[in-house]
Amino acid sequence: MNLIYMDHGATTPVDVEVFEKMKPYFCEMFGNPSSVYSLGQKSKHAIEEARNNIANLLNASSDEIYFTSGGTEANNQAIISYMLANRHKGNHFITSMIEHPAVLETCKYLEKNGFEITLLPVDQYGLVSKAELKNAIKNSTSLVSIMHSNNEIGTIQPIRELVEIAHEAGSAFHTDAVQSMGKILVDVKELGVDLLSASSHKLYGPKGIGCLYIKKKTKIEKFIHGGSQERNLRSGTENVSGIVGFGEAARLAKLNLKSRNDKINNLTKQLQDTIIDNIPDTFVTGHPDCKLPGVLSLCFKYIEGESIILMLDAKGIMASSGSACTSGALEPSHVLRAIGLPHEIAHGSLRLTLGKDNTEKEIKFVANTLIEIVNKLREMSPLFLRGGE
Amino acid sequence: MYSEKVLDHFMNPRNSGNLEKANGIGEVGNATCGDIMHIKINVEGNIVKDAKFKTFGCAAAIATSSIITEMVKGKTIEEAKQITNKSVAKELDGLPAAKMHCSNLAADALNKAIEDYLKR
Numbered sequence: 001m002n003l004i005y006m007d008h009g010a011t012t013p014v015d016v017e018v019f020e021k022m023k024p025y026f027c028e029m030f031g032n033p034s035s036v037y038s039l040g041q042k043s044k045h046a047i048e049e050a051r052n053n054i055a056n057l058l059n060a061s062s063d064e065i066y067f068t069s070g071g072t073e074a075n076n077q078a079i080i081s082y083m084l085a086n087r088h089k090g091n092h093f094i095t096s097m098i099e100h101p102a103v104l105e106t107c108k109y110l111e112k113n114g115f116e117i118t119l120l121p122v123d124q125y126g127l128v129s130k131a132e133l134k135n136a137i138k139n140s141t142s143l144v145s146i147m148h149s150n151n152e153i154g155t156i157q158p159i160r161e162l163v164e165i166a167h168e169a170g171s172a173f174h175t176d177a178v179q180s181m182g183k184i185l186v187d188v189k190e191l192g193v194d195l196l197s198a199s200s201h202k203l204y205g206p207k208g209i210g211c212l213y214i215k216k217k218t219k220i221e222k223f224i225h226g227g228s229q230e231r232n233l234r235s236g237t238e239n240v241s242g243i244v245g246f247g248e249a250a251r252l253a254k255l256n257l258k259s260r261n262d263k264i265n266n267l268t269k270q271l272q273d274t275i276i277d278n279i280p281d282t283f284v285t286g287h288p289d290c291k292l293p294g295v296l297s298l299c300f301k302y303i304e305g306e307s308i309i310l311m312l313d314a315k316g317i318m319a320s321s322g323s324a325c326t327s328g329a330l331e332p333s334h335v336l337r338a339i340g341l342p343h344e345i346a347h348g349s350l351r352l353t354l355g356k357d358n359t360e361k362e363i364k365f366v367a368n369t370l371i372e373i374v375n376k377l378r379e380m381s382p383l384f385l386r387g388g389e
Numbered sequence: 390m391y392s393e394k395v396l397d398h399f400m401n402p403r404n405s406g407n408l409e410k411a412n413g414i415g416e417v418g419n420a421t422c423g424d425i426m427h428i429k430i431n432v433e434g435n436i437v438k439d440a441k442f443k444t445f446g447c448a449a450a451i452a453t454s455s456i457i458t459e460m461v462k463g464k465t466i467e468e469a470k471q472i473t474n475k476s477v478a479k480e481l482d483g484l485p486a487a488k489m490h491c492s493n494l495a496a497d498a499l500n501k502a503i504e505d506y507l508k509r
Contacts, residue, residue, distance in 0.1 A: 304447050304450075307446070310448050332423075380402065381443060382416075382443040
């Protein structure tokens with residue numbers, strides 16, 4: 001059975017070129033970057049080359065990029081460290097209801113420690129309203145964090161405009177760009193953000209490595225205490241091979257952004273059109289235009305998402321329902337609930353996220369398989385009969 | 390996550406569909422909670438001759454519906470009443486803890502079908 005991977009929102013395979021670039025840093029050039037001898041300095045040089053590639057992709061300066069263990073740590077560091085370092089400015093933090101758990105759980109931690117949190121609602125497309133942000137912001141708001149694009153429905157937020165509102169009120173702005181970086185243009189200068197989180201494994205790099213962009217002169221506390229790595233902000237011996245892989249993935253993403261997206265957009269449209277034309281009582285969630293390439297988030301009435309995923313898996317197709325992080329939960333996705341979907345509709349969600357290596361043949365197979373599966377599950381569903389009455 | 394038996398009953402559900410000659414109907418769950426089960430039985434001379442189900446829910450919900458319709462066929466009403474959600478889960482070689490509460494409603498649906506039959 002051929003395996004068809006359609007869950008690039010969860011993670012991506014490491015690109016062969018990326019892997020080749022990483023290999024020497026395991027067994028040959030394994031030196032500790034803090035060591036002064038040449039083996040260590042080779043590692044240090046490789047880290048700085050990767051930092052440059054990442055800075056180049058984000059239009060940042062390389063000394064504004066700090067490596068972390070991934071997007072979750074970057075989000076934790078950005079929010080907690082900023083709020084702690086700037087407590088004198090105020091203890092109010094604003095974010096949205098559709099953020100990744102890496103942000104929402106961080107909010108709970110802050111709240112337990114005396115900070116005030118506001119969660120902004122979103123509209124039916126998952127967009128944060130500028131007016132809602134304006135109303136929520138106050139003198140004590142020191143940080144606003146709104147994700148660049150949503151991991152479940154793909155909606156891209158108007159970050160530049162939201163940043164302007166925050167800055168006018170004297171608040172700093174962080175964005176979780178884990179899903180966006182490497183898939184669409186993310187330019188920190190154009191966006192005007194003060195802090196930005198990203199992760200390597202969403203752009204064909206290895207897992208366990210991410211970064212935090214911190215604009216120069218942004219005051220932030222040290223997050224991991226120990227040695228003086230990462231300019232004394234994040235201690236710990238560097239994950240050299242991971243950093244090298246992340247850097248190479250960033251370089252390739254910048255080089256191939258347009259060609260990858262042209263192909264992915266074309267395939268996504270074919271898949272969406274075939275599904276919508278052939279499966280009644282089905283609709284697409286997320287913004288129709290401001291959306292990440294390759295994200296197709298669907299709801300099938302009268303059936304349940306986990307059942308669809310397991311039947312797809314039996315045919316060799318890998319997808320997810322809502323967020324991969326919450327697929328073991330019984331509650332429907334908080335994102336789908338936030339855009340106003342009732343429980344019974346949100347239960348029937350499916351997220352297909354396409355990548356650079358998917359093919360037209362795969363798209364046809366997935367669409368046809370999905371038609372069969374939805375029909376089979378609807379035949380078993382008591383709700384389907386009710387819907388037809 | 391799921392036992393082979395759960396996956397087998399999910400992928401190849403037994404007795405799904407409508408039962409024209411049903412004389413006991415049980416419905417449990419709600420769409421907000423997540424799982425809905427309808428179990429229909431046909432009882433002749435105190436013996437459950439046939440059982441069918443329709444279920445909206447996850448793999449565990451479909452598998453428990455499928456296996457309970459297998460378990461109940463041929464049993465007397467008194468024997469059928471002894472089937473519990475726990476015995477259904479055991480028959481499937483277990484269910485994940487997170488799924489026990491929501492997905493294993495099958496015995497509840499069967500008991501409602503039996504009650505419905507007895508009231509007729």
